[in-house]
Amino acid sequence: MKDLTTDDRLMTKEDVTTLILIAKKELGLSWAEIAAKIEMSPVFTHSAAMGMNAFPNDKAAALVKVLNLPDAAKPVLAESPTKIWEQAVPTDPCMYRFYEIVGVYAPTLKALIEEEFGNGIMSAIDFEMSVARVKHDKGDRVKIEMSGKYLAYNAW
Amino acid sequence: MKDLTTDDRLMTKEDVTTLILIAKKELGLSWAEIAAKIEMSPVFTHSAAMGMNAFPNDKAAALVKVLNLPDAAKPVLAESPTKIWEQAVPTDPCMYRFYEIVGVYAPTLKALIEEEFGNGIMSAIDFEMSVARVKHDKGDRVKIEMSGKYLAYNAW
Amino acid sequence: MKDLTTDDRLMTKEDVTTLILIAKKELGLSWAEIAAKIEMSPVFTHSAAMGMNAFPNDKAAALVKVLNLPDAAKPVLAESPTKIWEQAVPTDPCMYRFYEIVGVYAPTLKALIEEEFGNGIMSAIDFEMSVARVKHDKGDRVKIEMSGKYLAYNAW
Amino acid sequence: MKDLTTDDRLMTKEDVTTLILIAKKELGLSWAEIAAKIEMSPVFTHSAAMGMNAFPNDKAAALVKVLNLPDAAKPVLAESPTKIWEQAVPTDPCMYRFYEIVGVYAPTLKALIEEEFGNGIMSAIDFEMSVARVKHDKGDRVKIEMSGKYLAYNAW
Amino acid sequence: MKDLTTDDRLMTKEDVTTLILIAKKELGLSWAEIAAKIEMSPVFTHSAAMGMNAFPNDKAAALVKVLNLPDAAKPVLAESPTKIWEQAVPTDPCMYRFYEIVGVYAPTLKALIEEEFGNGIMSAIDFEMSVARVKHDKGDRVKIEMSGKYLAYNAW
Amino acid sequence: MKDLTTDDRLMTKEDVTTLILIAKKELGLSWAEIAAKIEMSPVFTHSAAMGMNAFPNDKAAALVKVLNLPDAAKPVLAESPTKIWEQAVPTDPCMYRFYEIVGVYAPTLKALIEEEFGNGIMSAIDFEMSVARVKHDKGDRVKIEMSGKYLAYNAW
Amino acid sequence: MKDLTTDDRLMTKEDVTTLILIAKKELGLSWAEIAAKIEMSPVFTHSAAMGMNAFPNDKAAALVKVLNLPDAAKPVLAESPTKIWEQAVPTDPCMYRFYEIVGVYAPTLKALIEEEFGNGIMSAIDFEMSVARVKHDKGDRVKIEMSGKYLAYNAW
């Protein structure tokens, strides 16, 4: 990791992420525990902690308190991020599998959404997601639930 | 669509997909109805009908019967496909939104799977998925559920 | 252009686009005139005629009547399209200029939308657009208006 | 953000952008307020502050005064920038939506401009744009207006 | 070359280009001679004959006459083309050299245009170009002249 | 800009470019004036100053004198550069227009060169170029002249 | 290599790799010897030492002991890595040959796996690999063995 910024005015989401990871390690907290303490979901908490989403102001304040972050981190956590991913196709196997699922099933998701709802899409903005463990005899399973608002195409 | 092949020995998954789409239109069936008739899920039924998955032999036979497809279609439906998508990043908005969700949340899914299960991934092979409509006051929502077996990395 | 399909069951949006262009030329109609006849905007009419949007059923019927298209074209015009563009960066100068505007101004649009509305985006689905000519002494100008619903990011 | 340059001769547009963002935060000004103080539009003000456009000399001087920037920032603000964007296809959802609009509608904009004006394009140089909020019962809307000079292709 | 279209309603710029090349060969005319006969420059004549520019209506008519093309070619020659090049970087050595010149000298052209004219660009639309042979002792030289209108960036 | 190197043995073309830009600003010289002082063309002078060409030894010495550069800059200015451009397609509008001109007209330049000279190319090495302002009633124009030696393909 | 981090809280897998390489050189150990000392295979040991796999906790502790690494390295070695490779197609000849083997033989591996096992894949997660030298008269050979669990596609 790059050195921590010493000038608070130059603190970025990347700096705050570094501070969160250090605090998380020192306090021995899991993402689920941090999320519980600020009363948000683990998915959103991790994502916003990584700088890919913006915390609501009160949640930013709560996180700063829970992890003893500097005050200057608060507005940074609440800023709208510019969401950038460098790899159009992720190489990490755990991440690639989700890319692969989209590659194989996106035409199917499209067809079934259109059949059920009409001409439109599932929103990725008015959206939420969870991850859970499901016990299974032949090996536990990862269960992912997504919920996104249906948006109909406008015709004018 | 390209012209239908007249030589059965040259019939491909693409040809069978064309025949399925014509039959589906003429019979006025939805994907959900076709799926119900062959007792499979709509997601798998559509995906295999599009040539992105292989029907088990009995299901291939059932589909041929339900849609009055030629017999030569049966082994083609049961063949293992080579799964190809041309666009590394899909342009269709409905499909892109799923790519975007992966872009934004893949690091989060990875972190939470590792926190809960250990060093490993969610399988995209021992995997299933469903799509459903959820009523909501501010507009109905698309609910997607994925379930994949957790696979631990081997260390040797 | 490719030869016209003679088997109605195989008619695609691409075929219908060809039929529309032929009819438009023979009838000597402009896009604005066609749009007026079916009581839709020129932007949406052209886009759906090109196969990049789906006509509502009544408008599909109206267009078939206005341009004397075959009946088989009606359901094709109303089908949800898969929106594909081959060139990630368009080479045609008229189209490139719009790409360039997005390249230069997208960060600005993002900043001003966030400043005014909060953390969210302008929808490209619940969206409409118009093009108009504005007289000007130093040369007439193209005026483009876009209107998209503001969608706030969900935090959960 | 990178450390601020201490040698004025090496000050770049990127440095000045950092200084502007710090000053904006400390003074608690919005882009609209800064734009009003220097009597320019918010779109141009933000874009030039980000280093994607050049301020006219008097506006550069006004901005330096309003935000208490060092004098060395003035000529840097007025320099012609080299406009670079790293991502041919932007990943940020708010920015991507504009890319998507161009992908879907550029052929339509081209066709309607040619129908109305003749063989030519809308300039992206002799160009201006605004963003506004429009109240709406089903949720407020973002309104974007673009105006660019029509340029006819030369034939020689 | 692909077979010639027999249905005039489906004639494209690509078909007309094929017809022009056949006629040119049979009549034994050079591009310079064809250009002279229709009183346009060789550069524009070749470019429009290749489908990368639109002939003015009278010039389209003249070309049809000079080369004995079918009447259906006239409106096709006058249509606005969609200018597409497949290779972002051309491989043909003669074409690559021009790409290389742009790669090496574009920053210089930009700097000198800005120094002389101010913040703006040279138009590629209100533009013309010629190619000529210049005798030289150490080997004749290709002389290319470009003239494009200076366009100043708007600031608003 | 990056900090200036203090170890002369590590001085690079990039360092010298920085020194040239600082000196140019402090002395208030234009590229045309610098070029005149060292008796070279503005195009070559700018290009070599940017590190995209190598100055002849005497010109390197002249430039060092005119701009009061350190002696260590002299051999660096005369070194053969490795010509690198990062963007296969430049995004800056002023630079993109030249790329566009090549995209549209390279096949035409190739055809006319071959018609006039035979099977070969215009050299980009034994090459020179100038930029000039041409007065015009409807707005001044940029005039660019290129001259490159014709090279015939060898057949053996 | 970049400078070593002095703040243990910021230590990354990249830092630990650097420390391992230094220790390996100073102790004069081969990868095979290091692997033997921690009772793992050379392939896994090297891969995890490079930060492309995670050591089990006891092996991380063993490696720290064998190579006299700082204690802070232990949890870093046991962390799940994000596996990233920059070059989609590796340029190094030794690495490229493996890419080439996949390019040429992947369709064959797929066909033979499906013929023998059914519709499914070889896991790259429940996977192991070895490299060995095989004596041969005409020059020794590299023998690579891979073993991955067969995973059947789910049909639901």
Next chain:
Amino acid sequence: MKDLTTDDRLMTKEDVTTLILIAKKELGLSWAEIAAKIEMSPVFTHSAAMGMNAFPNDKAAALVKVLNLPDAAKPVLAESPTKIWEQAVPTDPCMYRFYEIVGVYAPTLKALIEEEFGNGIMSAIDFEMSVARVKHDKGDRVKIEMSGKYLAYNAW
């Protein structure tokens, strides 16, 4: 599949592959059985049947006999192929896993080969490979063995 060529002089490897696949289906043979009949390995037999390798002349003759192919297929099977794969990164999951293994482990293979053999590579030309099923309590495994000649870099 494309229609079969009727002119023997135009028969290509692609045509022969089609003929092989038809014959294989009609004769109900597996790749392993075909390979046994011509006394080659299944990997090489499949690969050469797909047109990615050249059969020795006697094996080409044997295959023609075993599968009742036309005589014109014999020289085509023995021709050196131009090995082309369209997807730099394969999308099919079964094929992608091998790409992923190379992405993760290529640096390790390189390091261990160099440690054992010296500065050089494993040949992909003087190379062979096999695929086998290995029984396993927790699920059978795919075993792949590669053997390639070590080639030392020349230093001169």
Next chain:
Amino acid sequence: MKDLTTDDRLMTKEDVTTLILIAKKELGLSWAEIAAKIEMSPVFTHSAAMGMNAFPNDKAAALVKVLNLPDAAKPVLAESPTKIWEQAVPTDPCMYRFYEIVGVYAPTLKALIEEEFGNGIMSAIDFEMSVARVKHDKGDRVKIEMSGKYLAYNAW
């Protein structure tokens, strides 16, 4: 291979290549033999026969005679080709090795050319090449010789 064109006016270099390959097979000639008969080098003969170079008129006539090609092939063989290669990085192993040699050694070739000749390049136009077999105890070697005119950069 695609079907042969029956309309001579539409004959392309690709058609002629097909005719050459058929004739070469039927006459049982090697490239070296064909080259000898028309008194050109094998490299140039093959390259021009593939449509990547233009035969001088007399050589085109000679080739037509030697291979009994139709007269319409003569001007096609003498036409300047547009040299296109689809794969920026060739996948065929034999072709890739040459790409690899350029990747590894191009900086070296550049440095040694500049050291010996000055600031310039080796021409790829005034260029020739040969391929030969060299006997060697440890296995015969391929010897390739290239000769290209040195071209000095112009400074003006």
Next chain:
Amino acid sequence: MKDLTTDDRLMTKEDVTTLILIAKKELGLSWAEIAAKIEMSPVFTHSAAMGMNAFPNDKAAALVKVLNLPDAAKPVLAESPTKIWEQAVPTDPCMYRFYEIVGVYAPTLKALIEEEFGNGIMSAIDFEMSVARVKHDKGDRVKIEMSGKYLAYNAW
């Protein structure tokens, strides 16, 4: 150039290259002279000095002596490099010409090698190359000779 490393344990091939270039300049030696002093070819010497090849141990020692490099450079010079080139297609004109030669002639080299040797390739590993000046009346020429061992494809 980046600053020189002061910690010998972190010295990389890149650092050593910098030291070599400084020493070469201070001693006023050409690559040919350095090569002669260590009794290797100029091509290999430059390439290994640039970090694209590994010096044999005795040659590494010789180079350290000739150029007065620190002892720590010796093992670094003898390490196997990871050969990386960033630009799949080089932009520098001198380097591009070699890429172009491969683009145009690789199919020809492949065909002639196969005709002469059989189904196989020229090795890029058991390989050597030289560059020389050849006097010529119409301008001196660059002569490049490559020699690579022929490797036959294995069939098994």
